[in-house]
Amino acid sequence: MPSTTETSTVVRDQGGAATAAPPGPPPTRSRRPSRWWAWGFLAPVTIYLAAFYAYPLYRNVELSLREYTVRSFVQGGAPFAGLDNYRTVLTDPAFGPTLTHTLVFTAASLAFQFTIGMALALFFHQHFPLSRTLRALILVPWLLPLIVSASTWSWLLNSDSGLVNAALGVIGIDPVNWLTSPGWSLTSVIIANVWIGIPFNLVVLYSGLQAIPTEMYEASALDGATGWQRFWGITFPLLRPVSLITLLLGLIYTLKVFDIIWIMTKGGPTGSSATLATWSYRLGFGNLLPEFGPGAAIGNLLIVLALIAGLVYIRIERRQQLR
């Protein structure tokens, strides 16, 4: 309940501001000069953004353009290497598979999280006794520290003593080496990531469902529409904006996923579950001899992907708020 009122206040406020601005220019103009002092309240966060977002980003770009060794990393003076690090990364035989893993991991995670999240949202939208409590409980996987979820799934998927293989054994399926065979490691980390992402999809889609006026359903019920027709005729089209936002946020989030994969498989075995994020970490921090240059280069490729998704998200959200 509070979730919907919250989102609607934001939208209403922005809409209100948009309509309020044109009619009354004189008071706004007379007040405007005095508004610069408001930056006093914004100064801390502005300095913070510059120092702790912009500067690390800049350092990262710089890392990717120089040839660093451990010594020059500490003492400075690494020679400028241009795009060499990027060339190294792009021509690395691991690049193709890693990019593929990243895309498969992202696409599969999104598809399952969204579908299951939508199904659960639709189910919980039919209010029944305890529905609120149960919906809140389902949030647990999303709130747990990722290391907790990842290590729990590691044990569930353990080849010899894991519950999943024991359950498969009951229905006569041979044990699977979930985390230790190259054929299954990517699937395993996708399963864990889907589990973590379902609650988020559920909550956001549920708040979208609540915004659909009940009269729409009553009208279609009078027309004798079945449940399935109602979903495709009313719910799905009206939920499209929220769905799009959910998927894009999921995309931005999934591209960044590092903890789960690193803790469960370290990207292995033999790179079979490595994504751009874990590869970058491995190069920078995972080996005895760090390769900061190529690691930073991969990081920057990743950020380009994330920013493209981010800009699409912002565009879509702006357009929706204007409507």
Add this chain to the structure above:
Amino acid sequence: MTTSTPRTWWKTGIGLVLTGLMLFPVYWMINVSFTRDQDMRASPPHLFPTNGTLDGYRAVLDQQLPYLGTSFLVGLGTVALTVALAAPAGYALAKLRPPGGPALSFMLLIAQMIPGIIMAMGFYAIYLTLGVLNTLPGLILADTTLAVPFAVLIFTAFMSGIPDELLQAAVVDGAGRLRTFWSVVLPVSRNSIVTVSLFAFLWSWSDFIFASTLAGGGDYQPITLGIYHYIGNNNQQWNAIMATAVVASIPAAVLLILAQRYVSMGVTAGAVKD
């Protein structure tokens, strides 16, 4: 509302099953945390900790308390710094609307899309030069980057709802802008401060990437690293690992029980988590 009671209770049944399925891994974590070493590799695995042991939790008490303490301190520091930075910014963006404000909001939106690994590498390079690797303030500063953009967003959204008349009344009473902020805006924004604090604490408590890159070699290691070392060092003592995991989940559980409505507020209003 016309509800046929038998039908809705039938749905509650399905709801219970679905919730049970979703939460099963959590149950399994708790179950394993009470399982004796000799039962750990039993086939089939014991579904209930019938011969339960507290060995796992004893190991937590013996070995993990320093990690938990560090996480707690880092969490409190992150909360304090996040609120101090974000609340004034939210007030300015929501109520004062200075020129350039929208541009700043846009940058904050972009900022939370930057993958953690990139931030970590940049921070590592900077911290190495400054010599603040493996220090508490260093880790706290890095962890705030997980929460500050979200916090500004939440504060802006909540504070837009404060009636302008309330703020004007304060000005009429002779309060300056700073005083208005301190004695009017902050007290009525209690809900948003709670929401922001809860999430900031939870995210810094859960952080693994900054901990492993910026604090991995020092005296101040948070609980996420405590678990990580456990997994790396002793693959056998899964009851201890899972007991630590259970203890590490307590903040999330407390959050959900005590502050359920703030949680769903945070999820939908911010909608962006790392």
